Amino acid sequence: MKTLSLPEASIAAALFTALSFSTLLMAQENMKMMDHGDMKKAAPVKTGDLELSGAWARQSFGKAVNSAGFLTIKNTGTSDDMLIGASSTISKKTELHTHIKDGDVMRMRRVKGGIKVPKGGYAELKSGGFHVMFIGLKAPLKSGTTFPVTFKFKNAGDITLKMSVQKKAMPRGSN
Numbered sequence: 001m002k003t004l005s006l007p008e009a010s011i012a013a014a015l016f017t018a019l020s021f022s023t024l025l026m027a028q029e030n031m032k033m034m035d036h037g038d039m040k041k042a043a044p045v046k047t048g049d050l051e052l053s054g055a056w057a058r059q060s061f062g063k064a065v066n067s068a069g070f071l072t073i074k075n076t077g078t079s080d081d082m083l084i085g086a087s088s089t090i091s092k093k094t095e096l097h098t099h100i101k102d103g104d105v106m107r108m109r110r111v112k113g114g115i116k117v118p119k120g121g122y123a124e125l126k127s128g129g130f131h132v133m134f135i136g137l138k139a140p141l142k143s144g145t146t147f148p149v150t151f152k153f154k155n156a157g158d159i160t161l162k163m164s165v166q167k168k169a170m171p172r173g174s175n
């Protein structure tokens with residue numbers, strides 16, 4: 001059996017340390033990436049018949065001045081409600097938008113009237129459909145942060161909850 005001389009042994013040890021360290025870094029990077037996924041959702045808010053959950057907003061990239069937010073609104077009551085507006089301080093304007101198909105292109109439109117939250121059902125604001133549009137961001141939205149948004153309902157009134165900013169890829173022609 002060949003024994004390593006002292007310099008060889010220390011080189012081997014250094015290599016081993018460097019390798020384990022990079023593996024550790026990679027593992028940490030994976031953890032961070034997982035963190036940006038669905039695990040980090042804002043806490044649901046329940047007010048009267050409505051339960052607002054899964055609220056998140058897309059991290060803004062580069063010099064993007066707009067972003068979008070999403071959530072699910074459950075109505076456990078016996079009458080329909082309507083989401084008629086949203087407001088925040090992170091952007092100059094906060095609007096409710098929808099996507100419409102214009103030929104082969106998906107375009108965004110401001111919601112007219114409101115988004116119905118049916119009794120015993122739910123309304124979903126999700127990528128490619130209804131969303132909250134933040135127009136004219138005052139600062140970039142960074143993943144891992146949260147910010148408050150107030151939702152205005154026809155019957156339930158104002159409900160404020162925190163949206164968590166997440167880093168998620170943007171589907172083509174969507175937001």
Ligand SMILES: [Cu+2]
Pocket residue numbers: 068097098108109131132133175
């Ligand atoms: Cu929009």
